[in-house]
Amino acid sequence: MRLTTKGRxxxxxxxxxxxxxxxxxxxxxxxxxxxxxxAAYLEQLLAKLKKGGLLVSVRGPGGGYQLDRxxxxxxxxxxxxAVGDGVDATRCHGTxxxxxxxxxxTHELWxxxxxxxxxxxxxxxxxxxxxxxxxxxxxxxxxxxLIHARHL
Amino acid sequence: MRLTTKGRxxxxxxxxxxxxxxxxxxxxxxxxxxxxxxAAYLEQLLAKLKKGGLLVSVRGPGGGYQLDRxxxxxxxxxxxxAVGDGVDATRCHGTxxxxxxxxxxTHELWxxxxxxxxxxxxxxxxxxxxxxxxxxxxxxxxxxxLIHARHL
DNA sequence: GCTATACCCGACCAAATCGGTCTACTTTCC
DNA sequence: GGAAAGTAGACCGATTTGGTCGGGTATAGC
Ligand code: FES
Ligand code: FES
Numbered sequence: 001m002r003l004t005t006k007g008r009x010x011x012x013x014x015x016x017x018x019x020x021x022x023x024x025x026x027x028x029x030x031x032x033x034x035x036x037x038x039a040a041y042l043e044q045l046l047a048k049l050k051k052g053g054l055l056v057s058v059r060g061p062g063g064g065y066q067l068d069r070x071x072x073x074x075x076x077x078x079x080x081x082a083v084g085d086g087v088d089a090t091r092c093h094g095t096x097x098x099x100x101x102x103x104x105x106t107h108e109l110w111x112x113x114x115x116x117x118x119x120x121x122x123x124x125x126x127x128x129x130x131x132x133x134x135x136x137x138x139x140x141x142x143x144x145x146l147i148h149a150r151h152l
Numbered sequence: 153m154r155l156t157t158k159g160r161x162x163x164x165x166x167x168x169x170x171x172x173x174x175x176x177x178x179x180x181x182x183x184x185x186x187x188x189x190x191a192a193y194l195e196q197l198l199a200k201l202k203k204g205g206l207l208v209s210v211r212g213p214g215g216g217y218q219l220d221r222x223x224x225x226x227x228x229x230x231x232x233x234a235v236g237d238g239v240d241a242t243r244c245h246g247t248x249x250x251x252x253x254x255x256x257x258t259h260e261l262w263x264x265x266x267x268x269x270x271x272x273x274x275x276x277x278x279x280x281x282x283x284x285x286x287x288x289x290x291x292x293x294x295x296x297x298l299i300h301a302r303h304l
Numbered sequence: 305g306c307t308a309t310a311c312c313c314g315a316c317c318a319a320a321t322c323g324g325t326c327t328a329c330t331t332t333c334c
Numbered sequence: 335g336g337a338a339a340g341t342a343g344a345c346c347g348a349t350t351t352g353g354t355c356g357g358g359t360a361t362a363g364c
Contacts, residue, residue, distance in 0.1 A: 008243060008258060015258065027309085035251070036251050043312080059361060060310060060362055064311085099188050102293065105164050105287060106160060108286050109276070110155075110160065113273070117265070117268070129258075134260050135260070138254070138256070158323085161323095180339085192326075210339085211330080212333050214338080215338075
């Protein structure tokens, strides 16, 4: 299993959109500035999330991205999967044949681990994250800083 | 967090040594053949495991590697850590400052995840793995195949 | 209908990492 | 002394990562 910045950025962006969902569509630039992510790079990730059915986009001025499901229905696991950072720790990708057709010594171990991780991440939805005090705190700090920066 | 073949190979090798621990020191070649891993590559991993205090080596003919602790004291987590595949899913590596000095939106999430994974892997020792029926089964198959191959 | 805003798309890229090889050396047993 | 092992390190090709660039296209608002 590998969890790279791709997955992290994707979750961060989704959470950002979730937190500002009452402001209408959120533009890539807004997210990029608030979260400190390259806008061009972020676009690619959002495209995948859209393809994965987690987001819808609105084009033209005032446009941006919006969630396509209820907060509680979007799990962290689904976000990471949609963006391509698989949650599979086995080498055989579940088929059980990484040692010329046969199961290797440690297959069971990695398979169990994958289940553990996926179970954990499936149990956390955007609704959960939005509700966390720490998250709300960080979010309001980010909002303030953005307003301040734009004032210059 | 990223779990690559480095960590997988390391655990596999340690388990192989554990399974054959009554035969005296195990040579790199033996492990490589049984597990289908490049011997030259495996050497690097065993060197790290030795540096990490999990193995001791015996030089000269008939030499090889042996475990330096009791089976129950060697956890999967410690093996993976020793070989360099960290189990840290955060971007800030625990310091909580990946957004120019401040904590990012998702720090808590990754931190929790890391804990979850580490907890799981810390709870599994070589003793546990050696005791699993599936593991013993695969091991005896590998032993048979090696004897057969060497007979040619 | 212009134009500014924004998403859309695909090519491209530098750096890092991965998995692995190769060579040369040392220690130890027989 | 020679063979069997571990030790050390440079080196390498392929892939992935994280990211840029440039040109699209849709659309709201004047
Ligand atoms: S990881 Fe599945 S068979 Fe080896
Ligand atoms: S991951 Fe720790 S602050 Fe962002």
